[in-house]
Amino acid sequence: MESWNPRNDDGEAARLPDEQRLDWLRLIRSDNVGPRTFRALLNHCGSARAALAALPHLARRGGATRAARVCSREDAERELGAAKALGVTFIAIGEPDYPQRLQMIDDAPPLFAVRGNTAALSLPMVGIVGARNASAAGMRFAERLARDLGAAGFAVVSGLARGIDGAAHRASLGTGTIAALAGGHDQIYPPEHGSLAEAIVMEGALVSEMPMGWEPRARDFPRRNRLISGLAAGVVIVEAAKRSGSLITARMALEQGREVFAVPGSPLDPRTEGSNDLIKQGATLVTEAADVVAVLRPILGQPIEVSAEEPETSSVLGAEPGNDERTRIMELLGPTPVSIDDLVRLSGCSPALVRVVLLELELAGRLERHGGALVSLL
Amino acid sequence: MESWNPRNDDGEAARLPDEQRLDWLRLIRSDNVGPRTFRALLNHCGSARAALAALPHLARRGGATRAARVCSREDAERELGAAKALGVTFIAIGEPDYPQRLQMIDDAPPLFAVRGNTAALSLPMVGIVGARNASAAGMRFAERLARDLGAAGFAVVSGLARGIDGAAHRASLGTGTIAALAGGHDQIYPPEHGSLAEAIVMEGALVSEMPMGWEPRARDFPRRNRLISGLAAGVVIVEAAKRSGSLITARMALEQGREVFAVPGSPLDPRTEGSNDLIKQGATLVTEAADVVAVLRPILGQPIEVSAEEPETSSVLGAEPGNDERTRIMELLGPTPVSIDDLVRLSGCSPALVRVVLLELELAGRLERHGGALVSLL
Numbered sequence: 129m130e131s132w133n134p135r136n137d138d139g140e141a142a143r144l145p146d147e148q149r150l151d152w153l154r155l156i157r158s159d160n161v162g163p164r165t166f167r168a169l170l171n172h173c174g175s176a177r178a179a180l181a182a183l184p185h186l187a188r189r190g191g192a193t194r195a196a197r198v199c200s201r202e203d204a205e206r207e208l209g210a211a212k213a214l215g216v217t218f219i220a221i222g223e224p225d226y227p228q229r230l231q232m233i234d235d236a237p238p239l240f241a242v243r244g245n246t247a248a249l250s251l252p253m254v255g256i257v258g259a260r261n262a263s264a265a266g267m268r269f270a271e272r273l274a275r276d277l278g279a280a281g282f283a284v285v286s287g288l289a290r291g292i293d294g295a296a297h298r299a300s301l302g303t304g305t306i307a308a309l310a311g312g313h314d315q316i317y318p319p320e321h322g323s324l325a326e327a328i329v330m331e332g333a334l335v336s337e338m339p340m341g342w343e344p345r346a347r348d349f350p351r352r353n354r355l356i357s358g359l360a361a362g363v364v365i366v367e368a369a370k371r372s373g374s375l376i377t378a379r380m381a382l383e384q385g386r387e388v389f390a391v392p393g394s395p396l397d398p399r400t401e402g403s404n405d406l407i408k409q410g411a412t413l414v415t416e417a418a419d420v421v422a423v424l425r426p427i428l429g430q431p432i433e434v435s436a437e438e439p440e441t442s443s444v445l446g447a448e449p450g451n452d453e454r455t456r457i458m459e460l461l462g463p464t465p466v467s468i469d470d471l472v473r474l475s476g477c478s479p480a481l482v483r484v485v486l487l488e489l490e491l492a493g494r495l496e497r498h499g500g501a502l503v504s505l506l
Numbered sequence: 507m508e509s510w511n512p513r514n515d516d517g518e519a520a521r522l523p524d525e526q527r528l529d530w531l532r533l534i535r536s537d538n539v540g541p542r543t544f545r546a547l548l549n550h551c552g553s554a555r556a557a558l559a560a561l562p563h564l565a566r567r568g569g570a571t572r573a574a575r576v577c578s579r580e581d582a583e584r585e586l587g588a589a590k591a592l593g594v595t596f597i598a599i600g601e602p603d604y605p606q607r608l609q610m611i612d613d614a615p616p617l618f619a620v621r622g623n624t625a626a627l628s629l630p631m632v633g634i635v636g637a638r639n640a641s642a643a644g645m646r647f648a649e650r651l652a653r654d655l656g657a658a659g660f661a662v663v664s665g666l667a668r669g670i671d672g673a674a675h676r677a678s679l680g681t682g683t684i685a686a687l688a689g690g691h692d693q694i695y696p697p698e699h700g701s702l703a704e705a706i707v708m709e710g711a712l713v714s715e716m717p718m719g720w721e722p723r724a725r726d727f728p729r730r731n732r733l734i735s736g737l738a739a740g741v742v743i744v745e746a747a748k749r750s751g752s753l754i755t756a757r758m759a760l761e762q763g764r765e766v767f768a769v770p771g772s773p774l775d776p777r778t779e780g781s782n783d784l785i786k787q788g789a790t791l792v793t794e795a796a797d798v799v800a801v802l803r804p805i806l807g808q809p810i811e812v813s814a815e816e817p818e819t820s821s822v823l824g825a826e827p828g829n830d831e832r833t834r835i836m837e838l839l840g841p842t843p844v845s846i847d848d849l850v851r852l853s854g855c856s857p858a859l860v861r862v863v864l865l866e867l868e869l870a871g872r873l874e875r876h877g878g879a880l881v882s883l884l
Contacts, residue, residue, distance in 0.1 A: 265774045392770030392782055395793035396643045404770055404793050413785050415773035 144220045149239075150204050151176035152220060156238050157199035157207070157339055158183060160493045163235040168487045172447070183491060189454075190488030190495075210340045215329070216243045216313045225249065233358040233384050234499070237337035243313050244333035248304040251283035252428050254420060255356045255381070257374045258292025258366030258391075259399050266292060266367040266399065269391060271299040273364065276417030278303025282424075283332070285359045287352060288321050292366045292374075297328060305332035306359065310352035311344035312336060335359075353377040354384070361424050362387030364414055368402030375402050378411070383499050387423055389414045447480040457485045461495075465502035522598040527617075528582055529554035530598060534616050535577035535585070535717055536561060538871045541613040546865045550825070561869060567832075568863075568870030588718045593707070594621045594691045603627065611736040611762050612877070615715035621691050622711035626682040629661035630806050632798060633734045633759070635752045636670025636744030636769075637777050644670060644745040644777065647769060649677040651742065654795030656681025660802075661710065663737045665730065666699050670744045670752075675706060683710035684737065688730035689722035690714060713737075731755040732762070739802050740765030742792055746780030753780050756789070761877050765801050767792045825858040835863045839873075843880035 144152065155176045156166050161183075169179035180198055187196035211218065218239045219225045227249045230236050242249065254277050256270055274284045274296040283304030286293040297305045307328050311317055313336050316325045328334055335355065338348065353376050357363050363381040365388070368374035378388050390411040393400025407413050412423055449457075456475045460466065468486070472479050486503060489495035496504050522530065533554045534544050539561075547557035558576055565574035589596065596617045597603045605627045608614050620627065632655050634648055652662045652674040661682030664671040675683045685706050689695055691714050694703045706712055713733065716726065731754050735741050741759040743766070746752035756766050768789040771778025785791050790801055827835075834853045838844065846864070850857050864881055867873035874882050 265772050269772070269774055391773060392778075392785065392791070393772050394643050394778075395647055395769060400770075400772075401793070404791060407770065407785065407791050408793075408797070413770070413782060413791075415779070415782050415786075419786070 143223055148176065149218060149220060150201065150208070151180060152238055153207065153218065154199040154201065154204045155179055155183075157204060159196040159198070160187070160491045162497075163237050163337075164497050165487065165490050166238045168483060168490075172484060172487060186488045187491040187493075190485075190490070190492030192492035192494075196491055196493070207340050211241060211313065214243060214313055214340075216241050216340075217246075218242075219246075227253075227359050229253070229361065230355065230358045233354065235354065236358065237355070239337070241313055241336050242333050243335075244329040245331065246333060248283045248306055248332040249335075249359075251281065251304050252424070253285045253306065253360040254282045254424065255285050255360040255363035255377065255386075256292065256296035256366060257286055257289075257353075257356060257363065257377050258368055258403075259372065259374065260289050260291040260293075261399070262291035262295070262367050263397070263399055266391075266393075267295040270295040270366045273366070273391075273414070273417055273420075274299035274305075275303075277420060278305075280417060280421050282421075285356050287349075287356055288317070288325060288328075288334075290318055290321070294321060294324060296366075297324060297332075301327055301331045307332070307334050308352050308355040308359070309334055309336040309338070309344070310348040312338050312340045312342035314340055315343050317344050349373055350376045350380075354380045357381035357384055357386050360386060361427055362389055362420065364389040364391065364420060365403050365406060365411070366391045367393065367399045368406070369398050370401045370405070372402050375406070378406055387412065387427070389420055389423070391415070447478070447484050449477070449481045449485050453477050453481055454485050454488075457482055458489075461489075461503070461505045463504055465496075465498045465504040468501045468503060471503075521601055526554065527596060527598060528579070528586070529558060530616055531585065531596065532577040532579065532582045533557055533561075535582060537574040537576070538565070538869050540875075541615050541715075542875050543865065543868050544616045546861060546868075550862060550865060564866045565869035565871075568866030568868070569872055570870035574869055574871070585718050589619060589691065592621060592691055592718075594619050594718075595624075596620075597624075605631075605737050607631070607739065608733065608736045611732065613732065614736065615733070617715070619691055619714050619718075620711050621713075622707040623709065624711060626661045626684055626710040627713075627737075629659065629682050630802070631661045631663045631684065631738040632802065633663050633738040633741035633755065633764075634670065634674035634744060635664055635667075635731075635734060635741065635755050636746055636781075637750060637752065638667050638669040638671075639777070640669035640673070640745050641775070641777060644769075644771075645673040648673040648744045651744070651769075651792070651795055651798075652677035652683075653681075655798060656683075658795060658799050660799075663734050665727075665734055666695070666703060666706075666712075668696055668699070672699060672702060674744075675702060675710075679705055679709045685710070685712050686730050686733040686737070687712055687714040687716070687722070688726040690716050690718045690720035692718055693721050695722050727751055728754045728758075732758045735759035735762055735764050738764060739805055740767055740798065742767040742769065742798060743781050743784060743789070744769045745771065745777045746784070747776050748779045748783070750780050753784070756784055765790065765805070767798055767801070769793070825856070825862050827855070827859045827863050831855050831859055832863050832866075835860055836867075839867075839881070839883045841882055843874075843876045843882040846879045846881060849881075 173179040173182050183198050218241050221238050270292045278300045284296050284300035285306040286296045288307040316322050357380045365374045365378050381388050388411040390403040390406040391414050460474050471482050494506050496506050551557040551560050561576050596619050599616050648670045656678045662674050662678035663684040664674045666685040694700050735758045743752045743756050759766050766789040768781040768784040769792050838852050849860050874884050
């Protein structure tokens with residue numbers, strides 16, 4: 129069976145064979161397959177190739193109304209070619225270059241497309257994110273913070289957005305800067321940050337889990353934000369209004385067990401309402417890089433812990449639910465998220481069977497997964 | 507013996523007889539007599555009148571190089587007359603009108619001179635203090651906070667200074683505002699706040715422990731700041747640079763067991779460096795009145811605890827140290843603060859004897875008392 133952590137005969141992390149990498153790319157680019165489904169499919173089918181073959185059947189059993197599109201070999205090869213032409217390499221989870229912390233999040237991308245200097249990915253990272261319509265003071269502070277954290281040996285990871293993100297990237301070009309994209313590598317957003325992106329490629333790295341050619345839509349940004357927090361040991365929110373995207377990054381950082389830092393501001397400035405709230409809720413107040421370093425230094429020495437969520441206790445290879453069991457599990461599901469543990473308990477089915485039914489529903493585009501091993505019907 | 511808590515035959519708090527009030531005023535206005543010495547003298551001598559008689563002798567024994575001035579009956583009567591003419595009343599500690607929380611601090615003024623509407627002193631109070639050179643945003647926030655805390659049933663106590671203090675007073679005129687003065691009631695500082703002071707007299711109260719005619723000097727302000735925090739259940743610091751007077755108020759609030767709140771600001775604004783530091787050290791971040799109310803409401807229901815510092819375990823009435831004991835205690839003292847407990851332990855003298863020797867030194871102007879029952883030679 130293909131593993132998350134391919135090892136060579138000496139037990140060292142090894143590279144995925146090219147043929148297998150192509151299968152992985154096809155699988156993650158197929159309809160209704162996200163990082164969690166990808167993992168479940170590998171567990172259920174034993175390999176990406178077997179999963180690709182089983183996919184239409186599973187989706188049909190999950191109640192797909194139309195055939196789920198499986199990414200063709202030709203499409204995947206075309207993407208690999210376009211990526212290569214742009215200098216993008218795909219790193220598979222478990223490979224030596226895959227960023228260590230990111231690997232531990234629950235929904236780590238199976239393939240991570242990197243353009244630029246991969247060395248930056250091996251530094252300890254701090255996220256710096258904030259308002260697009262940042263104040264001049266906020267921009268200046270983000271620059272100072274990024275420069276000082278760079279001097280302290282941290283790479284800065286951010287989202288290439290206008291405002292705080294751009295300021296943080298610019299100030300850390302010389303020391304290590306990583307921009308996580310919400311679209312494909314050939315779809316730099318915002319367009320006016322094209323030259324900044326080129327500068328980052330020279331000095332740091334652009335990273336993305338989205339296909340080449342993918343234009344980022346609104347809902348891709350929260351998804352991208354989990355990469356920023358997932359890559360970093362902690363995230364600093366510089367200016368954030370209430371209900372802003374930066375607060376989503378903060379929430380994801382908390383869910384991933386990352387440290388959350390926030391820069392205070394006047395209670396009369398709506399641009400800092402969100403960051404002040406974060407401090408009220410327990411985020412560390414930051415007025416200088418030393419505040420961040422003091423919290424993160426001790427953590428960097430510790431071994432990175434594997435996420436405890438949804439442990440893969442046993443392979444579900446070959447588990448085959450009967451119609452009766454499928455019906456029982458289906459009846460327990462609705463639009464309100466329920467825990468997978470409860471589904472197992474209330475259905476009386478084995479965890480393996482429940483997982484397969486959920487996988488089928490997911491491939492049929494009928495299931496949504498939430499944090500904390502919760503699922504709901506779409 | 508005169509008590510801190512005069513009671514009538516029914517056990518209710520009673521008023522001090524006029525003659526005794528005059529003795530108290532003379533004693534607290536005599537050289538080298540502060541609130542702590544006043545209390546020690548009452549304990550040692552049994553009454554203010556006996557203390558006035560014993561004072562020159564005690565100061566001589568403490569090594570006074572020149573005769574310590576005892577406030578004459580005439581001077582005290584003159585002050586009472588001037589006070590009356592200005593509408594100022596003296597409230598003695600233990601009397602029903604004496605503010606409850608203030609009574610519990612270690613160095614509560616024995617006599618508290620109040621001008622205005624004493625009803626404001628019976629409301630729960632919040633201190634609002636901050637920079638004299640406040641920003642427009644800081645002033646606006648102080649006004650909003652004072653108004654909202656007033657609406658929530660709190661009186662606002664502050665220092666009548668320019669900037670934040672003045673803004674807080676103005677916005678709480680209608681709901682209850684108290685200004686603690688660093689000088690006498692006839693010496694309003696700063697002079698341009700004369701009309702604000704008159705408005706406060708109409709609606710709230712001016713309070714002072716200093717003699718009529720006393721022009722405030724730099725060192726009187728920290729002393730005054732302990733009244734602001736002592737009156738209040740908590741203190742909000744609105745804008746405070748590093749090493750500013752407002753931070754002294756915050757420190758005193760902590761020493762007195764009061765809640766400390768701070769309003770955040772941009773790390774690039776030196777006017778909020780001190781308040782941001784307070785939050786780092788554990789002060790509650792405040793962006794609206796509700797943040798203060800949430801912390802203080804539960805406290806207001808609790809009985810006010812008596813300060814545990816330097817308990818008066820037994821009367822030292824009549825204890826008379828011999829020369830030998832005095833020398834032993836003197837030798838243990840120096841410019842470095844030592845605890846009274848250590849003096850007792852190391853000298854082998856009784857606590858009562860140690861206290862008398864310290865009292866003598868204090869009256870001779872040779873001893874300084876610090877927080878935490880520490881003393882040092884001057």
